[in-house]
Amino acid sequence: MRIRNLLLIATLATPTLSAATTAFADEGKEKVVKISDIPAPARETILREAKGAPVLKVEVEKEKGQTVYEGVIRQGKDEIGIVVDAKGALIGKHSEKGEKGEK
Secondary structure (H helix, E strand, C coil), X not given: CHHHHHHHHHHHHHHHHHHHXXXXXXXXXXXXXXXXXXXXXXXXXXXXXXCCCCEEEEEEEEECCEEEXXXXXXXXXXEXXXXXXXXXXXXEEEECCCCCCCC
């Protein structure tokens, strides 16, 4: 009976462990998406903060378990990242210079 209970617990825990591992594996990975594919409040904030500058790309990623959206705009010779959450709250802005792969 005890072995049967342990096997049942192991069977039930395996999918949960797999899902948790996948969630942590996606942490910090950026995925390029269309601006039309992100939540409307996030899209509106990015466009408002861009102040008419072209949005070059939009990335979605998990940071500390929260989904965030980053719109990259051109401002003069620099590219600026505008980071917002799904509700449209501005998290921050930063220069893309110095990011991985940027020159």
